[in-house]
Amino acid sequence: MPEKEYKSEKAVLILHSGDMDKFYSALIIGNGALAMGMEASIYFTFWGLLRLKKGELEKGPLSKMHMLGLGKKMVGNRMKKANVASLEKLMSDYKELGGKIIACEMTMEIMGIKKEELRTEWIDTWGAVGTYIQEAKGASLTLFI
């Protein structure tokens, strides 16, 4: 049986949080959707967009029990023990499987972020709310993280 050439379903996620654990959730769901034959887009906005700055990918705090970095260190060690993939690997897998990244232009304006400060090799589209709505209106799954 040949693999279906068309993709009938789509997952569109908004990543508003820059927290490390929430970034993991977004990339795991995005990769899972792609692995199960869906299309996927992640709209990076606000604190989420900061993670796309060069050198900032793994720098997000934990959303709970960060404890000035101590909690993150402990969770990081547990994750290493459980052999959890790095955000860098999940991001490169996401792109390899055809995942789309949208960067929020208003966030760039508010936070004074220039295009050249971001990992532009990952970003497919620069946009605003209209771009999200356009992506999401035909989606079967959409989440705000």
Place this chain on the structure above:
Amino acid sequence: MTEVEIDVRGETCPVPLVECRKALKKASPGDLVLIKGTHPASKKEIPMACEALGLEVLGIEDKEAGKEWEIKIRR
């Protein structure tokens, strides 16, 4: 027709599912993909992904007294 082997033993969510999808993407129609792993949920989820992709699962086998599994898929 070629047979590709993917070893994701010791890897956790979502790596087995993602590596399986990457291998299927690279394979040509008719190729066989054998995926070896230990992550329990992936043993159920890889066949679910194959169904969603319209691909045939040729077999699911338990190895090492149930600690490992092997799934064979035809692209």
